[in-house]
Amino acid sequence: MLQRVSVLAVEGMLASSITIPMEMLEAVRARLKVHQRRRAHFQMEVVTSTPHNVAALGGLGIRADATIQDVTDTSLIVVPALWRNPKPQVRRLDDTVRWIADRYRQGASIMAVGTGVCLLAESGILDGKPATTHWHYLDQFANDYPQINLQRRHLLTQSRRIYCAASVNSGADMVIHFISQMYGRDLALQIEQQFSPEVRNPFNKQVYHHDETGSGVAHADEDIAMAQSIIRQKLTEPLQLEELAETAGLSVRQFHRRFRQVTGDTPVAYQHTLRCDAARELLQNSNLGVADIGASVGFSDSAYFIRVFKKLAGQTPGDYRRKVRGKLFTVP
Structure with a gap:
């Protein structure tokens, strides 16, 4: 059951890559509250590597609710898309990379958008697993992380508790997919209709699923x-x-x-x-x-x-x- 959602904020990120998932998850919480369900009572917070506010692309200031040092247990981490070449940014985020890996090994689900997937790749938790990233960096990603099963033709991938979306728009589809798995298809359809009735394809057809056998079958x-x-x-x-x-x-x-x-x-x-x-x-x-x-x-x-x-x-x-x-x- 979803109890705590930690939304990671880093300097120069695309703000929409975290605000859209936050708004969609808030809509989930609101609908669950209407029906007085216990599952509505999950916490959502913005976390950063330092106690200072961070500036997203364009200068938008993001206020942190907690630092990564404060968060030792969480259910879901949302990792934002980075702007342009992600490599310099990733090098400066060693503590954040280790934190992501530690929380994943502790049982958290991870949802990464665009080039934010590089933070997961750097942590090692994607080794031997499928992933996708922004189309502009597919070749660089394949060169930097040859141990990862890069899915060039898929905008969304899932390997158990790791979800990757190639772009901000795909991130919205990924959230719908996650909601469907966590709360059921009916609620996912309600959120899909509320946020994106123009979605081109059903979300469950867009996701590359992976299991330990490599068969792509979920059982x-x-x-x-x-x-x-x-x-x-x-x-x-x-x-x-x-x-x-x-x-x-x-x-x-x-x-x-x-x-x-x-x-x-x-x-x-x-x-x-x-x-x-x-x-x-x-x-x-x-x-x-x-x-x-x-x-x-x-x-x-x-x-x-x-x-x-x-x-x-x-x-x-x-x-x-x-x-x-x-x-x-x-x-x-």
């Missing part, structure tokens, strides 16, 4: 992983539970129970989520009608498609399309 059940792969490959086809169960060497009842235990979803719900994710892309990027989009992703009944989409996305396909296209400027 170790090979039979269920194979079933998930089959469902993805046959996304538009009717779900054949008997065939999936037979492939896994289980009865239908055993397969259904085990699938839910491993993934948190029923096979039908899992298929619906994948279909609606595909529908979201078509709603933004095509001029197909809602019924045609539903049919193209596997829903033969448009009314049923609309009900399922609304349940998962919190809005109808038509409402979603209007929101994601609301900021599009076109020349007649």
Whole structure:
């Protein structure tokens, strides 16, 4: 459970790389308070390496609530993006680098934005793990940290408790992903709609997931992983539970129970989520009608498609399309 969030502030950082996550997490806390949930009572603080205020890019002054020396136990650390070449900055932050590593080994989750990922790389906690960073520094990062599995084609990566975002905009998507894992998909969708209804792709499709086996599957059940792969490959086809169960060497009842235990979803719900994710892309990027989009992703009944989409996305396909296209400027 999230109890303490430590937001790191350093000289010359991009202020938006910490203010956006802070505002989104504050929105989470506000929504949880409305429902009087105990999980709403987490502490959020700005921490610095010295007791002095720091100046972000452009001269904006950031007041510290505590120093890193004061924070010996925390649940989550948010690491900001650095401006331009990060190497000189990283060299001056030895104490901060050690603090990040110590808190991670103690059990904290780490969320780093842009070139702030270099602080994690310098600490050694990313060795052998996937990461991403700002596109301008991909080559330099690969040269400086060859022991890290750099994901050039992904804007977001996750390796257990380490989350990396390539840019400030990707950082917002990363926070949504983190909220989904910590508090559930429903709350994450509420925050996503509040802050970024124009998000181009579902956040769960953008993240490179890593597990200790290197398979990219978030669990170790090979039979269920194979079933998930089959469902993805046959996304538009009717779900054949008997065939999936037979492939896994289980009865239908055993397969259904085990699938839910491993993934948190029923096979039908899992298929619906994948279909609606595909529908979201078509709603933004095509001029197909809602019924045609539903049919193209596997829903033969448009009314049923609309009900399922609304349940998962919190809005109808038509409402979603209007929101994601609301900021599009076109020349007649």
